Amino acid sequence: MLSCEMTVEEAAAAVGGRELSPVELVESVLTRCEASEGRLNAYATVDADRARKAAARAEREIREGDYRGPLHGIPYGLKDMIDTAGIPTTAGSRAWEGRVPGQDSTVAARLARAGAVLVGKTQTHEFAYGLLTPQTFNPWRAERTAGGSSGGSAVAVAAGSALFALGTDTGGSVRVPAALNGVVGLKPTYGLVPCVGVAPLSWSLDTVGTLTRTAGDAGLVLRALTDQGHHGPGTPPRCAGTRGDLLGLRVGVPAAFFFEHVDPQVEVAVRQAIEDLRALGATTVPVVPPLTEHMEATHWGLMAPEAAAVHERGLREVPHLYGRDVRLLLEAGAHILAADHLRAQRSRTLIRQAWLGVFDGVDVIAAPSVPLTAVPRDQDTVNWPDGYTESVTSAYVRLSAPGNVTGFPTLSLPVARDSDGMPIGMQLMARPFDESTLLRTGSVFERSRDDPARPAPAQGTHH
Template sequence: MQPFELSLTEAARAVHTRELSPVELTASVLERIGAVEGRLRAYVTVTADIALAAATRAEREISTHGPRGPLHGIPVGLKDLIDAEGLATTASSEVRAGHVAERDSHVAARLKAAGAVLLGKTHTHEFAYGLTTPQTSNAWEHDRVAGGSSGGSAVAVAAGGATFALGTDTGGSVRVPAALNGVVGLKPTYGLVSRAGVTSLSWSLDHVGPLTRTVRDAALVLSATAGHDRRDPASVSGPPPVDHFGGGGLGGAGDLKGLKVGVPRNHYFDRISPEVEEAVRRAIDRLVELGAELVDVEIPMARYIQAVQWGLMVPEATAYHERSLRDAADLYTPDVRVLLEAGALTSAGDYLRAQRARTMMRDAWARMFDGIDVLAAPSVPMTAAKAGQEAVDWADGTTEAVSDSYVRLSAPANITGFPALTLPVGHDRAGLPIGMQLMARAFGDATVLRVGRAYEESTGEAGRLAPLAA
């Protein structure tokens, strides 16, 4: 096994025991990027010299004082919305040409303090305003979409071009590309990870979260990045208790006795592909084998989810881009410009009604979780669409835009702010990955991580890289 194939947990253990040096690991990942980047285009920029210098510094520090923690000397990719001092933050847009970050974002500073090695900046759908990341190819099939908006981060992790990565999630932008590329993606509880220094799409919906090979990896990254930051007005204290290499707050692997898993009667299994439904229901059955109890639940206010998501996101995005849209509208890609212009047509009354509906939905979901510990459901209704495909026809005779289909199942966790985890649970007949989503009440991040870890350890297939063609 080559170093680039190691999960974060495996790499951290090897570095901790001095079986692998950060320089060897970083050089292997950079070599992998060089081998696959021409086909995948996961990165906006690769900072190889900076990465090797940081790896050399980490190796020296570890030799002298031992590792600071599990991220010390581990290569990471940052979505190109996240500021890193001295590097461009382009948001994959010509609007940001020439922009260079003057200081680290809070999460970049936390990763630097943990000793992580920055590889470069990964592609996003322009300004995170889309669910496909069209410039990046899916890691499993190059003619399929990567998912978005954190498509570059997901593809880099799936292909071995980053040991882990960070993305942002406003309506599924961590979980959708994670599911479509067969990796783990976590959207933490709203406010648990600071967004200071991160380009915004929608202030009240944005989250920062990890993309990793395994659930345990995601827990390690969350532990390093979560915590209060006065620069983010929504920031709150308290990462879940997770130790470096043991169970910590995740509990014993494989034991879910007494855990109540909600299975939706509506919304989540409506208009999904039969292969996705089969794989997710099979994964839910595995949770029962591990000791969990299933509870049928009704998803509250399901008919309003799309309207609330768009009613919040569209006007907030337009407000953020108001000046640059006025001064440089022609520099935006057409799909993003249309959405930004549409936001100017949203009335204050519509926005306030969406906020009121969000409060009602959050309260209703909290009551639903009074009877369950986690909700288990599909992450996305279908696997990766063909590049350029605009719509999907469902068996009930309806037609839906590809982006709308991908956001439909992930939006509730953004509206409510509740934690949501996606992890791989199978493949369709074409070999494309399928993801299952686990959700819990606010600050139940440790619970979804515990359940996800129990599932993946029961299968013995965690951390699989995409089988890239020669």
């Protein structure tokens, strides 16, 4: 196995045990980048020189006994929404072309402190306002969408050109590409991970999340992102747990909403995964997610006017530099009344309270991450057998929005593949700040399976 194909946990064990040099590891990832970027375009910027210098520094520090913990010497990608001092951060927009931040975002600074090695900035749907990342290609089938908006981050991890990556999630932008590319996506509880130095889309919904090959890796990265410097080096992730079963875990199975207008192959795979959780000791409890009929309105009522406010100056001064799809959404969002924005905020209060009540009876809710796998890149709409038609974007955001509107933590895990070999994702949602339960459930589920979390073939399987 090439070192670029390792999980973070595997690489950390090898680097910490001085069996693998960070220099070799980073070189392996850069070689994979060279082989795959022409086909996938996961990165907006690769800074190989800087990565090599950081790897050499990590190697020297570890050799001298200054091991900082499991991310030390591990190569990663950062979504191009997240500021990095001295490296262009353009949010995928011509409006920010040539922008080079003077200082790191808080998350970039925390990863640097943990010793992680930045490979480059990953592609995003412009200003994260979309779910497709059209400039990036799915590593499992190039003619399918990569999803987004953190499409570059998901593809980099899926392809082996990063061991982990960060994304942002305002309406599923971590979980959707995670599901479509067969990696693990964690959207933490709203507010847990600082957004300082991250380009906003919608202040009251934005979350920085992780893209990894395993839930265990997500725990390692989340620990570094939330670590404020009080922990000693090498502190093991408590989320990993020691028990190999899920005894006592109560899994809520939605009796409505999450399995409506869902592709049959996705439904069968997710229900099978829920059965697998049961076989591991969990109990299943039927639940009815409340107020779902108001989810779309609440989400749009929050996001559209906030995004318009974020870009008020840009739309006034350089409107021609925005892509047409994003400009249209921003200009329309500027028409929303303050009264409607406040009504959405009050609706969110109701929804959050009602969903908290569901978690009185369950520990996690399990559901499909997205209603269908990666569609062809030129497909715009989804036609369901009962005649219901929706845009591809609406389909992908539909099951993700509850995690953003409630702010609750949500984890997307690859659980199966459809008949075309495309990944199928299951999402698990927990009560606020209960990431530990999500990650433990995900880790136990992964360890029970015989398909290791390996990247897509370097040369691709389909064109």
